[in-house]
Every structure is written in C-alpha cells, then in structure tokens.
Amino acid sequence: MSILFNMPYRDIEAHELFQLEDMVLVDIRSPQEYKEFHIPGAVNVPLFENEEKKLIGYIYRNEGVDRARELGEELAKGKLEEFYRRFKELRDKHKNVVVYCWRGGMRSQGMCKAMSDMGLELLRLKGGYRAYRQFILRDMERVLEGIDFIVLTGKTGVGKTKVLKLLKEEGMPVIDLEDLAKDRGSVFGSVGIGEEVSQKQFDALLYEELRRVGSGLVFIEDESRRIGNVYIPESFWKKKERGTYVEIKASMETRVKNIISDYMKREGWEEEAREAVKRIKKYLGPQRFNYLMECFERADYEEVIRFLIEEYYDKKYRQFGEPVIEVNCDDARECVKRLKEFYDSLSHEGKVQDIALQGR
Structure with missing residues (x-):
C-alpha cells in the first residue's frame, strides 16, 4: 500500500x-x-x-x-x-x-x-x-466565454476549408469543424474520407480544440447544426450565431477544381459518390439523375460536379448569419491575406467599418 x-x-x-x-x-x-x-x-x-x-x-x-x-x-x-x-x-x-x-x-x-x-x-x-x-459539456460554455468567432460562409466549393488550413499554417487561431467531424456536412460529406467520428468523440475533440486556441478571435467555417452524423453542441452553436460573418466567393472554375481536389483523393470515392447521388434522386428527379449517371459512366467528373453545384448545392445553400464583408477566393493566398487584415481590424477597435466598406 x-x-x-x-x-x-x-x-x-x-x-x-x-x-x-x-x-x-x-x-x-x-x-x-x-x-x-x-x-x-x-x-x-x-x-x-x-x-x-x-x-x-x-x-x-x-x-x-x-x-x-x-x-x-x-x-x-x-x-x-x-x-x-x-x-x-x-x-x-x-x-x-x-x-x-x-x-x-x-x-x-x-x-x-x-x-x-x-x-x-x-x-x-x-x-x-x-x-x-x-x-x-458543462465547461465548454465557460471556455467559450473568452472566444469570438470569425465565421467563413459561402457556397460549396469556394475554398473555405482550404483557407482555414492556410490560416492555421500561418499561425492564425482556427477550429476546423469538418476535420473534427470527418465529414464535410452534406449528403456527399463523407465521400473520399473513409473515417467516422462518434458524437462523444467529436465533443471531446472540440473541447480540446477550444482549450488549445485559448481566447480571442477564432476562425471557423459556417456549418449547419448537423455535420454528417454529429451535432454541434448548443453552447458552441449559440456562440457561432453571434459571430462575425465573412462571405467567401469564387468562380465556378475554382469551385469545381476545389471539389475535385477535396473529394477525389481516396480510392473508392467514385462508388461512394454514386451512392450519395442515389440518396438525392428524389430531389433531382429522373431526368437529371439519369444525366448524372451518364456523366459517371463516361468519367466526366467535372461535369458531375458542375451540375451538382448548379442543380443541388446552390439551390439548397443557406447562410446562418449576415456577412459584413465579401472576399474573393480564386487566389487562396490573396484571400488569406485579406482575412488576416480583417482579423487585425477586429483586433483593433475602430477599423471594422472601414474594412467592411472596402469589401463591398
């Protein structure tokens, strides 16, 4: 003893x-x-x-x-x-x-x-x-008291996740919710990832990330309450709703390239994507669904993505907050530069309005 x-x-x-x-x-x-x-x-x-x-x-x-x-x-x-x-x-x-x-x-x-x-x-x-x-789960609300979010919002494929990763590489405070959830938050969210995260594990990882970033301004991506099979905790969701929203925009060409880069890394992604399309067959209707299947058959994946962006994603797009500025992300590095400038403006009182006017 x-x-x-x-x-x-x-x-x-x-x-x-x-x-x-x-x-x-x-x-x-x-x-x-x-x-x-x-x-x-x-x-x-x-x-x-x-x-x-x-x-x-x-x-x-x-x-x-x-x-x-x-x-x-x-x-x-x-x-x-x-x-x-x-x-x-x-x-x-x-x-x-x-x-x-x-x-x-x-x-x-x-x-x-x-x-x-x-x-x-x-x-x-x-x-x-x-x-x-x-x-x-109790302590998360306390930790969140010292944090304010800059929420990157924008349509599918504009490069929000890429920008978050670049910001993190440059030492900026970032929490990547989709990476924690191992899902991109849509019917195609798990395509090409090959991992699953339980709700309990997601909550634990999110709490540890909040402790890691400490306090102050933190970049996150605009997400719905559900990301794949997990849900954002209530305390985090309420804090996100009160965040400062920035809309990321990009051309159709950039959006298609981004999605190809994100979704086609892992072997077997094509079959997973086909199954995902089948889950939205009712929404697409028989004619558009058959057209997508034909594109898959001839391996015209750029057309698959473009078609899904125009006929599915953009029509279902929803913003959860009103953006104060818009930032183009056709050049991801330039986008990161603008976001860092905006971060600095929020960190120093009196400059937010000027930046917002420039962004319009």
Whole structure:
C-alpha cells in the first residue's frame, strides 16, 4: 500500500485532469470501445479484448454478475505481467499515469489495485469517461466565454476549408469543424474520407480544440447544426450565431477544381459518390439523375460536379448569419491575406467599418 496516498491508488476528479503535469491517460476499455470514443491523447491498454468483453457480457446476462466477475478475474490474471510491463514503461516516462474505464467501476478499480500490489502507483479517473464527458459539456460554455468567432460562409466549393488550413499554417487561431467531424456536412460529406467520428468523440475533440486556441478571435467555417452524423453542441452553436460573418466567393472554375481536389483523393470515392447521388434522386428527379449517371459512366467528373453545384448545392445553400464583408477566393493566398487584415481590424477597435466598406 502506498504511504503517500494511504490507499492502493488515488482517485481524481475530471476537472483535475487539466491541472496535472506530465500526464498520460490510459483507457483500459476494449479496443472497440476505445475506437468508438476516448479522451483525446489517451493510449489503449485493454483489460479485455473485444471477444473477451463479449463473452463476459454474455455470461453476465445468462449466469449473473458473480460468475461474470469470476471469469473477468480469471482472464485478467493471465495478463498481469504484460500489464505491469506496459504500465511500468508509461510510469517511467510520465509523472502521472491516469487510468480510466467507462464509469470508473470494477475495471479501473481492479487494474489500479493490481498494479499497486505489484509496486506501481497510478491515478484513477473517478467516474471514468462518463464523468469526463459530463465535465467537458458543462465547461465548454465557460471556455467559450473568452472566444469570438470569425465565421467563413459561402457556397460549396469556394475554398473555405482550404483557407482555414492556410490560416492555421500561418499561425492564425482556427477550429476546423469538418476535420473534427470527418465529414464535410452534406449528403456527399463523407465521400473520399473513409473515417467516422462518434458524437462523444467529436465533443471531446472540440473541447480540446477550444482549450488549445485559448481566447480571442477564432476562425471557423459556417456549418449547419448537423455535420454528417454529429451535432454541434448548443453552447458552441449559440456562440457561432453571434459571430462575425465573412462571405467567401469564387468562380465556378475554382469551385469545381476545389471539389475535385477535396473529394477525389481516396480510392473508392467514385462508388461512394454514386451512392450519395442515389440518396438525392428524389430531389433531382429522373431526368437529371439519369444525366448524372451518364456523366459517371463516361468519367466526366467535372461535369458531375458542375451540375451538382448548379442543380443541388446552390439551390439548397443557406447562410446562418449576415456577412459584413465579401472576399474573393480564386487566389487562396490573396484571400488569406485579406482575412488576416480583417482579423487585425477586429483586433483593433475602430477599423471594422472601414474594412467592411472596402469589401463591398
């Protein structure tokens, strides 16, 4: 037993995570649970593998909690030396090793107790991931108080995401919501990406990004409340609605090139795009749908994109705020320059109106 803590391990509250120095988080849930969502930056040292967890769950449902606990202990005992090795490596590299499971129950308690018995002092997140999630959703509103958004709005393909990436490369404060969601926020939003993000993971990533940018003005893209399969948290959405809106514009040629660049990077994008078009067949009508399928057959992808921009995206386009200026993005670097000037104008009182008049 540790003399320092007067107990096998020490529990910490979720808010204390952000006060620890030199910390590593260890998620001991199964690999599948970890993949679905985890605290950003955490490493996975699973107490049970996916099939083992399924078996324990089956035993629990059919034979009761005692037998399930016995089976869990049997499976874990055979891995203790490997667990010790992995936690020892982490403990040698980091001052604080924090273990968590889903609700801070038997898995994290058992792991911390076992490692303590073998001479390793660990910390345990009280309440597990669930407590962490409850905390960040409450705390997000507080963090947002010190942030004001410059919201880039504009039609599909004008280059908003490209501009955000360039701004970030130049050290400007940026939060890329579509990158966090792994979706571009439309019926074609996931084409060519090949990843999915759960709501829990999105919220955690968004909170960490808000903490990263700190306070002040931050560039974001204008999004609807839903991005693919995830929703923007209420506190973030309300702050975005009160942001300063800038409309990005570009020629049809630029828009087509941007979409080709964004959507056609990953193998298999064409079939994903065909399936996406099928989902809007009712909106397009049979004649326009058949025309698109013909374009796919002859690999005329530029025409597919141009047609979808004119007949689908532009007709469904909706702005969520009134832009104070317009910036052309046919030249992305020049667009970034203008946006940085606008950022500076907002940072220094009295210049916003002049910039807005120039932009009209």
